[in-house]
Amino acid sequence: MSAAATHPQDQTYSPPQAGPLLEVSGVTLQYKTRDLLVTATRDVSFEVYPADRFVLLGPSGCGKSSLLKGVAGFLKPVAGFMRLNGQMIAGAGPDRMMVFQDFDQLMPWKTVVENVMFPILVSRRFPRAEARERAMASISKVKLGKFADAYPHMLSGGMKQRVAIARAMAMEPAILLMDEPFAALDALTRRQMQDELLQLWDDIRFTVLFVTHSIEEAIVVGSRILLLSPHPGQVKAELNAHQYRHDHLGGSDFMALAQKINIMLFAEGHHG
């Protein structure tokens, strides 16, 4: 897909060779609560290229989850447009698989393998006969082969998130959407999951749009970070982070980038 590199550390900046996979242009999103019409984002534009690990980062209220919902097709922009592979996004579809934060995204009435097969079967993305095989391959990629026939309530939170990732991967979506997928996990599991996600990316080079409010997670997971300011969400900066992984935690470059982001997000943004 992109410049092939065995180790992400070897990745150097290279100008994009192909056009963007996802174009978000001047998007304003609004949603209704019980008694308010809230503007979640105003005039947000960004481009995601194939094999990007594109992170939307910002404090709560910056509309990052709304943007993800917009790309997923759950929320229609009131201004601007979103295009995936040159096609306007109109409504939800299985070419954009979403991994949610909540553990209850798995269907409790299906086993692990049935959960992973389910979207393949209902969307008819792949032939029926292949569904099981694909599901099993995807499950073993997230190292849950032994639990294929377990029901979700028997799994830990981290394992449930792995199943959700396997389920999304098995569909081979054009873009993987992740809405703070590790936020509800404990610190150790979270770190492990971040590493596993990066290993998977090294393997398959999928494209992911990842929402988080953790600066550290953004730098570790992301190759490019879009910073959003809150109320309503507007683009503050777009930064590169492809050179950092967990090994760089605590290194001076890493700390400097984290500090820079911290200042951009919080130092000036406070309007009392």
Next chain:
Amino acid sequence: MAEMSPPQAARLSPPIRPEFERTAPRVSDAGEIERPLSLWEHLTNMEGVRRGAIVVALMVAWQLYAVWLANPLMFPTLTDTLRALWDGLVHGVLLQRIGATLQVLMTAYAIGIALAAMLTTFAVSSRLGADLLATLTAMFNPLPAIALLPLALLWFGLGVPSLVFVIVHSVLWAVALNTLTGFLGVSETQRLAGQNYGLRGVRYVALILIPAAFPSILSGLKIGWAFAWRTLIAAELVFGVSSRSGGLGWFLFEKRNQLETDQVFAGLTCVIIIGLLVEGLIFRTIEARTIRRWGMSRG
């Protein structure tokens, strides 16, 4: 540490103890780790055994009291009742009566569920539908179905249609209310996940909403069944028979008029047994195979 703290007697510091590491836990010293329970403990741990013992005790008390009373018109003995039950099932009309009752019941139960499904579908797909269902259930749910029997007799006459009308009424609102509650309680994440796979309309309801709301739906079906069963027996007691095929309620009424009290007791036993079988066996099995297996319910 010690030199950093001011010399105040009142201020506590924890004592500093030497560190240690253990190489391996000493299993041999742990004593008795596990031991099988005795047969008596096993038996008394089984709920079925304990409850069975209570039933046996009650049956013994019944028999003793009835023998002491020696008045079979008012209170027949257990053995007379069992004999009447056996005769009724093998030679008599009891089996026919049960058949007639269950047939009416299943018809009405099925109609009630179908109507509830239609109403609930309308309710989840539009706000008008939701308001309609909420208003109707608020009005009719507190109204005991048997109270509609006089009206039903006026409209449909003496016969099965009146019974069906009354039972449909008793099933419909309980099932519709529970199903709607279940649908509304399906988490946002599961809804979005379903839409994410491109599910719409009927497939979305059938593949996402119904299974996700199944605990509520099942409890609605159970309540509906219980209402229907009680309502039907009561309704049959009131007018019972149109042609020659009355139900269990009619059987009770008829036998009481003929002062065949042991037959009345046999009929009551049938009512209890059928109720227990459906509630304790059929619904329990469905529960174990579905929501308990899926971890959606405990207990």
